[in-house]
Amino acid sequence: MNKFPLWKYVLILLVVSLGVVYSLPNIYAPDPAIQVSGSSASLKPTDETLATVKTRLDELGIAYFGEQLTEKNVLVRLKSQDDQMRARREVENALGENYVVAVNLAPTTPEWLQNLGATPMSLGLDLAGGVHFLLEVDTPKVLKDTIESLEQQLKREIRTNRLRGVTVRAGADEMRVTARTEELRDEVLAIMRKEMPELELERSDEEGVFALKATLSEQFIREKEDYAVNQNLTTLRNRVNEIGVAEPLVQRQGRNRIVVQLPGIQDASDAKKILGKTANLQFRLEAEKGALISQKERFNFKDERDQAHYGGADLERRVLVYGKNVMNARASFDAQTSKPQVSITLDGDGATQMNRGTRDNIGRRMGVLFIEYKPVSRTFTNAKGEEITAVDMVAESEVISLATIQAALGKNFVITGLDSPAEASELALLLRAGALAAPMTYVEERTIGPSLGAENIALGVKSVQIGLALVLLFMLIYYRVFGVFANFALAANLVLIVAVMSMLGATLTLPGIAGIVLTVGMAVDANVLIFSRIREEIKNGMPNQSAIKAGYDRAFVTILDANLTTLIVAVILYAIGSGPIKGFAVTLSVGILTSMFTAIMGTRALVNLVYGNRSVKKLWI
Incomplete structure (x- = not known):
């Protein structure tokens, strides 16, 4: 027994x-370290890269040891954790934009344990230190943009079918169509049912006006919101990788919020500037003289001193190529003027659209429109008499380049008209990481x-x-x-x-x-x-x-x-x-x-x- x-x-x-x-x-405490890797998979660190890192650390008087060069990265261990952020910034400046420098904790696990696949646990933000952001995605703006896009689509359909006496107006979350006769309204209704299945349609007759009220379906709203949040998740992960953080956390929380945790980062300003920035490009043709107001928009230049015509430029409302079609972007300098520029590589769809839009417009000007959403605070009094502060994302659109099309453009071209190398690097980073599907606001920020x-x-x-x-x-x-x-x-x-x-x-x-x-x-x-x-x-x-x-x-x-x-x-x-x-x-x-x-x-x-x-x-x- x-x-x-x-x-x-x-x-x-x-x-x-x-x-x-x-x-x-887990009994072997990791060493504070900086890790250098190429900004693209094709760029491998070399002995020269390691030598540059060591030289810069020696100049700064930062003690280091155990430097390693592998196929993927350079790892340099530091004696003090307090030197990590300073070393990262200075080494990043010394290497330039072709390399990503991240703070890291280098394991000290003996080799025989590593050969067995034994690794220590990762430490969370509250144990390793770092910054925590809680961001809220502006999903109402996504829905508003969708309604406006459907409005433009419906107007094109009405013009194509030569329906006169029909008016279309879009609001924040609905679209209203009015027609002079019931027959006209029924024709528009048939078009909308066929071309816009995402809309829920409701007839309404008031004082001889035949109207339609169109709203987005609940299922479509949910899908659109999910797409916006998931797209922002992907973009934020790409941007975090560009910033250079080891073992970051980027995950969804609730319906429209995203948590970002960056272990090891103590200066949140740089990270915040890149993470929450909604910047994108649009490539549009300059409007021809005599163009209707409904077909053009006026924008200011980013730097009017360098432009031939002071006071802005009129661009067509039609967009040739969006920033989302940018596959790669690199900051560089113009060989003749030595001014900063960004070399752009488009994906297949973008290259096709750019070629199609420029081959028949040689001799015309094409503008590069830079669009950035910035937070603006406003204070108002609610029904209870309480002062409430709200943050709105306001779009600022500026023309950064207006150049004559000399030949049909394709997959590769450059953007000029930038103020500084830093601005060129930032724009290239944002375009590489991808555009945010919707603006975001900071709900919470903590530094540990x-x-x-x-x-x-x-x-x-x-x-x-x-x-x-x-x-x-x-x-x-x-x-x-x-x-x-x-x-x-x-x-x-x-x-x-x-x-x-x-x-x-x-x-x-x-x-x-x-x-x-x-x-x-x-x-x-x-x-x-x-x-x-x-x-x-x-x-x-x-x-x-x-x-x-x-x-x-x-x-x-x-x-x-x-x-x-x-x-x-x-x-x-x-x-x-x-x-x-x-x-x-x-x-x-x-x-x-x-x-x-x-x-x-x-x-x-x-x-x-x-x-x-x-x-x-x-x-x-």
């Missing part, structure tokens, strides 16, 4: 041994210093140590020898939690540490139930060996039910929670699974080794 077969002992020993191996990397992150780690470790020590002491005093078995199982449980999270590549956060502390307390619950049951059976006169067997067998169902319900709650928290809640749910879920293994199977193995198949007169429990 109470003896495991050999394979069970081997299995337990193997699991615990693997846990020890894959948790070991590296010293605060280190303090959080120290306090978290201290809380785990105190909790563990108290639990170990209680189990040892109250359950004596069996308490020793439970303490060994608890130690193995902590090792397995760290190992599993490291193998999964999970990120450890402060709530995650709280989950570990909670798991420490919960892990001994199973042993308390088992040991209390054994005591009860002995008190009822059952033999010691039978009491041990009954204690484990009869308490198992209760333990399983209790842990299963907690695991269900943890899964729900992970499914619907945000970042910190997810971190807590992950450690709690892993802790529940590992504690079931160690508290039941682990302690049972130790008890069987000590008391199994022996005549036991007294149990120290």
